[in-house]
Amino acid sequence: MPPVEPERQESQHSPPSRLFRDDTRFALGRIAVFQYLSVAIFLFLIGGFWILQIRDGEFNSELADRNRIKTVPRLAPRGKILDRDGRVIVDNHSAFALRLSRETLKPEHIAAIAEGLQNVKAEEIRALVARYESRKVAKYVSVPIKQDLTPAELAFVESHRDSDTFPELELISNQSRLYPQGGLAAHVIGYVGEVSEQDLDSTEFAKYAQGDIVGKEGLERQYNEVLMGVNGQKRVVVDSLGREHGDPIENKDFTPGTNLQLTLDLDLQSVAELTMEGRRGAVVAIDPRNGDVLAMVSRPAFDPNLFTRRISRSDWKELNDNPDHPMMNRAIQAQFAPGSTFKPIVTIAGLETGMLEPSTTVFCPGSATYYGHKFNCDAAHGTTDLHRAIVHSCDVFFFSAGNRMGVDRIAEYAQLAGIGKKTGIDLPNEKEGLMPSTKWKLRTMREKWYAGETISVAIGQGQVEVTPIQLATAIGGLVSGGVWFKPHLVKGARIDPPRRADLRPENVATIVSGMCGVVNEGGTGASAAIPGLEICGKTGTAQRISNDLAKSNKALALAMRDNGWFVGFAPRENPEIVVVALWEGGGKGALSAPIVRDVIKAYFDKKARLARPGPAQLSLFTEPAR
Amino acid sequence: MARYRSFRDLDWPLLIISLIISTLGVLQIYSSTHGDTPWRNAWWKQIIYILIGLGLMWLTTSVDYHTLLGQVPILYTLSVVGLIVTVAVGNVVFHARRWIHIFGMSFQISEFVKLVIILMVARYLSELKSDEVSLRDLLKLGGLVAVPVALVYYQPDLGTAITCVSVLAAGILLAGLRWQYLAGIALMGALALPVGWYLIKDYQRARFQTFRDPSLDPRGAGYQVIQSKIAIGHGGIWGKGLTKGTQTQLRFLPAAHNDLIFSGFAEEHGFVGVVVALGLYFLLLMQIVQNAQTAPDRAGMYICMGVAALLLCHLLVNVGMVAGDMPLTGIPLPLMSAGGSITMSVFVMLGLVNNVRLRRFVS
Numbered sequence: 001m002p003p004v005e006p007e008r009q010e011s012q013h014s015p016p017s018r019l020f021r022d023d024t025r026f027a028l029g030r031i032a033v034f035q036y037l038s039v040a041i042f043l044f045l046i047g048g049f050w051i052l053q054i055r056d057g058e059f060n061s062e063l064a065d066r067n068r069i070k071t072v073p074r075l076a077p078r079g080k081i082l083d084r085d086g087r088v089i090v091d092n093h094s095a096f097a098l099r100l101s102r103e104t105l106k107p108e109h110i111a112a113i114a115e116g117l118q119n120v121k122a123e124e125i126r127a128l129v130a131r132y133e134s135r136k137v138a139k140y141v142s143v144p145i146k147q148d149l150t151p152a153e154l155a156f157v158e159s160h161r162d163s164d165t166f167p168e169l170e171l172i173s174n175q176s177r178l179y180p181q182g183g184l185a186a187h188v189i190g191y192v193g194e195v196s197e198q199d200l201d202s203t204e205f206a207k208y209a210q211g212d213i214v215g216k217e218g219l220e221r222q223y224n225e226v227l228m229g230v231n232g233q234k235r236v237v238v239d240s241l242g243r244e245h246g247d248p249i250e251n252k253d254f255t256p257g258t259n260l261q262l263t264l265d266l267d268l269q270s271v272a273e274l275t276m277e278g279r280r281g282a283v284v285a286i287d288p289r290n291g292d293v294l295a296m297v298s299r300p301a302f303d304p305n306l307f308t309r310r311i312s313r314s315d316w317k318e319l320n321d322n323p324d325h326p327m328m329n330r331a332i333q334a335q336f337a338p339g340s341t342f343k344p345i346v347t348i349a350g351l352e353t354g355m356l357e358p359s360t361t362v363f364c365p366g367s368a369t370y371y372g373h374k375f376n377c378d379a380a381h382g383t384t385d386l387h388r389a390i391v392h393s394c395d396v397f398f399f400s401a402g403n404r405m406g407v408d409r410i411a412e413y414a415q416l417a418g419i420g421k422k423t424g425i426d427l428p429n430e431k432e433g434l435m436p437s438t439k440w441k442l443r444t445m446r447e448k449w450y451a452g453e454t455i456s457v458a459i460g461q462g463q464v465e466v467t468p469i470q471l472a473t474a475i476g477g478l479v480s481g482g483v484w485f486k487p488h489l490v491k492g493a494r495i496d497p498p499r500r501a502d503l504r505p506e507n508v509a510t511i512v513s514g515m516c517g518v519v520n521e522g523g524t525g526a527s528a529a530i531p532g533l534e535i536c537g538k539t540g541t542a543q544r545i546s547n548d549l550a551k552s553n554k555a556l557a558l559a560m561r562d563n564g565w566f567v568g569f570a571p572r573e574n575p576e577i578v579v580v581a582l583w584e585g586g587g588k589g590a591l592s593a594p595i596v597r598d599v600i601k602a603y604f605d606k607k608a609r610l611a612r613p614g615p616a617q618l619s620l621f622t623e624p625a626r
Numbered sequence: 627m628a629r630y631r632s633f634r635d636l637d638w639p640l641l642i643i644s645l646i647i648s649t650l651g652v653l654q655i656y657s658s659t660h661g662d663t664p665w666r667n668a669w670w671k672q673i674i675y676i677l678i679g680l681g682l683m684w685l686t687t688s689v690d691y692h693t694l695l696g697q698v699p700i701l702y703t704l705s706v707v708g709l710i711v712t713v714a715v716g717n718v719v720f721h722a723r724r725w726i727h728i729f730g731m732s733f734q735i736s737e738f739v740k741l742v743i744i745l746m747v748a749r750y751l752s753e754l755k756s757d758e759v760s761l762r763d764l765l766k767l768g769g770l771v772a773v774p775v776a777l778v779y780y781q782p783d784l785g786t787a788i789t790c791v792s793v794l795a796a797g798i799l800l801a802g803l804r805w806q807y808l809a810g811i812a813l814m815g816a817l818a819l820p821v822g823w824y825l826i827k828d829y830q831r832a833r834f835q836t837f838r839d840p841s842l843d844p845r846g847a848g849y850q851v852i853q854s855k856i857a858i859g860h861g862g863i864w865g866k867g868l869t870k871g872t873q874t875q876l877r878f879l880p881a882a883h884n885d886l887i888f889s890g891f892a893e894e895h896g897f898v899g900v901v902v903a904l905g906l907y908f909l910l911l912m913q914i915v916q917n918a919q920t921a922p923d924r925a926g927m928y929i930c931m932g933v934a935a936l937l938l939c940h941l942l943v944n945v946g947m948v949a950g951d952m953p954l955t956g957i958p959l960p961l962m963s964a965g966g967s968i969t970m971s972v973f974v975m976l977g978l979v980n981n982v983r984l985r986r987f988v989s
Contacts, residue, residue: 026757027801027924030799030800030802031915031918031919031931034796034800034931034934035915037938038908038912038915038934038938039908041941042908044946044951045904045942045945045946045949045951046900046904048945048950049897049901049949051949052855052858052949053861053896053897054863054897056859057860057861057862060855060856060858060860061860063859063860064859064860064872068872068878
């Protein structure tokens with residue numbers, strides 16, 4: 001028994017008698033094991049640090065930098081859009097955009113954040129965040145939630161941005177688009193929006209990144225590269241709450257977008273918009289001397305400003321479901337039978353090929369029968385020569401002409417004038433219309449052309465389809481002597497050499513003379529006349545359903561009233577402006593004529609005003625600098 | 627006479643090493659909380675805790691450890707009652723009921739429990755009549771330990787529960803466990819794993835999952851590990867310098883003054899600093915083991931080894947966790963992590979070791 005220390009004896013607990021040696025020697029081996037185990041553990045730990053600090057040191061350093069260095073985009077302002085006189089049509093205005101930082105994002109906040117915003121649903125935010133995840137976008141890139149916050153939303157964000165509430169809210173002040181009110185030139189200008197996933201997959205938008213604001217329709221889209229500019233960036237050191245410390249490491253300035261100056265004349269555009277108020281259809285005004293588009297209207301229109309703030313579901317649905325299709329740019333997309341406005345083209349075909357002469361005469365009793373089918377004329381015109389046929393738009397005359405020429409001759413000159421082909425105007429989604437021919441029919445319908453079909457074609461019905469821009473370009477080039485410029489909306493763009501045809505000047509003069517008679521000799525377009533100005537033109541009343549159908553179904557007849565076309569130009573020699581007005585359901589082409597008259601009058605009024613040096617005149621917009 | 631002798635006989639290396647480590651800790655606490663943070667007073671509070679700890683260490687050294695061993699039953703009862711009280715009334719901090727407030731100071735009852743378990747295991751095993759642990763003893767001791775450990779675990783405090791188990795494991799392995807029992811335990815452990823997986827709480831499960839792959843939840847459970855590794859890696863060989871570690875300074879590293887203090891340390895002092903610090907801990911551990919080897923009786927040996935096992939477990943789990951080699955369990959790093967209870971309890975434990983050392987010439 002080991003000797004017991006006196007102190008110990010006093011405070012002894014009473015152990016059972018010890019029959020073995022109470023020393024530690026029995027465990028020395030195991031203690032040594034513990035020591036070796038400790039060494040192993042320490043080596044294991046040091047190894048872990050070696051991996052992190054030495055082997056992967058650089059990698060982790062970079063991660064540390066990424067933690068603390070945030071890249072903040074400096075958004076480039078988008079180029080403005082100006083009219084031909086330099087007046088601003090589309091501007092930018094400063095606004096705040098809301099982004100969510102994905103690094104500090106807590107999913108449970110999303111619902112509350114969506115509550116504080118207008119027209120933003122929690123699922124949309126979640127879906128958007130998920131999209132960024134699936135596209136493996138770098139973590140420090142934040143998700144844009146909403147452009148252009150309203151003052152109420154701004155207040156909400158500012159008051160909830162702190163680190164205790166919603167630290168993931170990020171405000172970026174940026175420029176937001178300001179479009180004219182009332183949908184002025186809405187289709188031409190288009191609108192901008194965030195590039196979508198499908199867009200990113202296409203070649204057009206492939207070079208952009210998630211979150212970029214790009215043009216979606218119209219000129220905003222067509223000239224997106226020009227307008228867009230290049231964002232700059234600022235790299236700053238931030239702490240874990242995203243607060244900036246110190247000066248920015250890098251401050252790359254943005255390249256602002258370039259302003260786009262159009263050929264549009266706001267004065268003419270406004271007049272055209274006003275005259276089309278409440279109607280369905282389109283107005284196109286071009287300068288046939290160079291292809292400048294002076295005005296382009298499509299009604300009904302939409303308000304592009306709806307798109308600058310996130311468009312609400314209901315607004316979008318309304319726009320899409322509206323049977324009048326307000327999103328459609330009728331000027332380049334409405335494809336309708338041109339009706340009698342086609343007759344000048346038939347005429348030039350006839351004159352050039354010798355099938356028609358100014359002296360050709362036809363007797364019009366009010367109708368004619370061809371191939372067992374009766375074709376009606378508006379009125380019984382009696383003996384009609386070419387000039388009268390144009391002035392009074394005698395169908396019977398043209399039935400006869402068309403029948404003799406055959407569709408292919410008509411098609412040849414129509415195609416020369418650009419019918420059935422896209423004009424190539426600098427807008428997306430132009431439609432090409434249709435010019436039938438025997439070849440066409442064989443190719444598309446595998447049937448041969450029936451001569452009876454030519455009769456309808458000759459008066460611009462049947463299979464023929466044109467868009468307003470096509471008609472304007474075609475007629476404009478024709479009456480300019482066979483010189484067709486490509487229509488374009490941007491001023492100063494390189495103008496391609498025009499298409500030329502070797503038309504005999506006297507033939508052109510005959511047609512022009514006829515078209516002048518339409519307006520000024522008591523013809524169908526008399527309501528387009530302006531005293532002191534020699535306006536020429538042609539009406540067109542295009543049926544949308546057959547006469548028989550109209551008679552049998554009054555309701556349908558009402559819904560499908562004839563389209564009223566009018567194409568007019570001035571002056572008679574060397575025309576400066578060609579205007580086409582399409583009034584869907586307008587009934588008669590003559591009723592569209594005043595639209596054209598007003599636009600042409602505005603043009604010449606302005607011209608006269610500018611030519612006359614005098615005190616500043618009142619104008620719808622501020623007077624441009626001379 | 628004993629007093630005078632005991633002064634020179636104190637384990638000075640132990641004391642000095644632990645003070646060096648504590649100083650490093652205070653510096654790191656300062657570095658990670660200075661400026662405008664809610665914990666900017668932590669560093670001088672830590673100094674106070676260290677001083678109190680030293681006082682407690684002195685106290686613990688003065689009372690013969692056999693006396694303490696004699697009080698084990700009372701201490702055990704106290705700790706179990708204390709645990710129950712904590713579970714019932716303790717305030718909920720970090721969704722755990724661990725602290726009790728007394729006189730305006732908060733005590734982590736589990737620190738006290740650790741000490742009691744060391745003493746209890748030491749007493750029980752030292753009273754064994756053989757060089758080997760019988761099955762009955764194994765089960766009895768296991769049961770005794772299981773009660774407070776289970777309560778600790780339900781606080782919930784998985785980390786502390788693990789450290790207590792490590793004390794038990796060290797004890798019985800040293801006492802001589804037949805390999806059959808060891809195999810049996812291992813087998814039962816393996817079988818119990820799936821059950822345990824089902825039983826543990828969600829966030830603990832999440833921690834294990836993110837341990838395997840931190841990127842699974844980079845914002846939540848994975849955040850600490852990822853930030854910790856980045857901070858460590860950022861330190862490189864030489865470290866960024868005191869108060870210059872960006873991860874720490876810019877507050878990317880959470881809990882940089884307690885659980886993840888070693889990350890901040892690694893960022894600011896680099897691999898070199900890490901090796902030095904771990905070396906110091908190693909020396910500390912070996913010093914404790916030496917005291918175990920020269921202990922006058924088995925009880926003393928078990929006490930020292932219990933302390934050593936506990937500290938080793940803390941180190942492995944905390945430092946390993948910081949480097950991403952171990953799943954996250956919220957246990958602090960003794961002597962470095964800020965915190966009164968842990969600091970004071972470590973000094974008490976060192977006091978126990980000193981206690982044993984002082985009595986080594988008894989026989």
